[in-house]
Amino acid sequence: MKRIIFPLFAVMTLLSSNAALSNERRFTYVYETSVLPPGAREIEIWNTDRRGRSYFYRRLDQRIEYEFGVTNNVMSAFILNYTSKAYDSNGGAHNGTKTSSYSMSISNEWKYKLFDRVADPIGLGLYVEGTIAPDEAEIEGKILLDKEIGHFLFATNLVGEQEWENDVDNGKTMTESEFKTEINLGIAYFLSHNFSLGVEAVQQNVAVGGVIEHSSFFAGPVISYSSQTWWVTLTSLPQIKSFKGGTTLNKQLDLDEFEKIQTRLLFSFQL
Numbered sequence: 001m002k003r004i005i006f007p008l009f010a011v012m013t014l015l016s017s018n019a020a021l022s023n024e025r026r027f028t029y030v031y032e033t034s035v036l037p038p039g040a041r042e043i044e045i046w047n048t049d050r051r052g053r054s055y056f057y058r059r060l061d062q063r064i065e066y067e068f069g070v071t072n073n074v075m076s077a078f079i080l081n082y083t084s085k086a087y088d089s090n091g092g093a094h095n096g097t098k099t100s101s102y103s104m105s106i107s108n109e110w111k112y113k114l115f116d117r118v119a120d121p122i123g124l125g126l127y128v129e130g131t132i133a134p135d136e137a138e139i140e141g142k143i144l145l146d147k148e149i150g151h152f153l154f155a156t157n158l159v160g161e162q163e164w165e166n167d168v169d170n171g172k173t174m175t176e177s178e179f180k181t182e183i184n185l186g187i188a189y190f191l192s193h194n195f196s197l198g199v200e201a202v203q204q205n206v207a208v209g210g211v212i213e214h215s216s217f218f219a220g221p222v223i224s225y226s227s228q229t230w231w232v233t234l235t236s237l238p239q240i241k242s243f244k245g246g247t248t249l250n251k252q253l254d255l256d257e258f259e260k261i262q263t264r265l266l267f268s269f270q271l
Contacts, residue, residue, distance in 0.1 A: 024226040025233055026155075026233065027186040027188065027224075027233065028046075028264040028265070029237065030185065032117070033111075033124060034113070034117075036068065036069035039069055040270065042269070042270045043271060044064075044067055044266060044267070044268040045065075045266070045268070046065070046264065046265075047264070048062075049262065050259040050261075050262050053256065053260070054248075056098070057088070058086045059083065059087075059259070060083070062081070062082045063080070073113045075110075076109065076111075079131075081131065081133075084101070084102050086098060086099070086100050104133065105133035108130055111144075117146045122146075122147050123146040123147060125143075126141075126142070128142075129141075138162065139162050140160070140161040141160050141161075142160075143157065145157070153188040154186070155188075157184040158183060160179070160180070160181050161182075162177065163177060163179075164177050165177075177208075179206075182205070183202075185201045186200045187199050188222065194226050196224045197222070197224075198222045198224075199219065200221075200222050201217070201219040202217070202218045203217050212244055214256075215245065215254075216239055216241065216243065216253070217241045217243070219238075220236045220237040221235070221236060222234065222235040232267050232268075234265050234266075237263070241253075245257055
């Protein structure tokens, strides 16, 4: 039953769409500075497939975002997150049994556009998102930069995220924390007003106790299409290189902390 909630929600949202969009995204990992105008409302649906670790591992992350414009330069969103996993119960070892798990959380995001990417020399925005679940909490901040030049759109994000997770060990609750940083880059070329092709690149770092334990680089193609009432964007993001924490024989990839490939599909419909 849980697996069909999100597709059904997408169909219901599509049927209710009847207004022009103003916040289409040309990337799925890289955020842009554009915001919804005051009073505008939008549903954004995420599906991120993650697979390929040093053992059997499949993960699907899904998000439903209810976005709304607050002022001319500020928008916000309430988000429901759902994750399902299927993996080998032995973890890094082989020949375990297939195990499944599910989790849910809620988030709230805010985006503030300071400068416009067309009218100003460069687009500049600030983004913050808080997430809470029964056994963990996260706070994430982003500095957003973008610029349109002719048929090209350039965008980059500087990201910092602090995570706290509770774990029970011998009857005692222990809190573990991680600090993650990212540098995200995107380049898109507008083949037409509606259609664009491009590339996204993500550099992810995970630090524990102030020491970076994992660092990997991802890059892949992105394609986007927008119409008057909806838009869709798809990215395939394989892991290219591990700089720290590599687990393969040649240390080229980190298949303990990260997956070999991620694929993200975004749909959005305005209410």
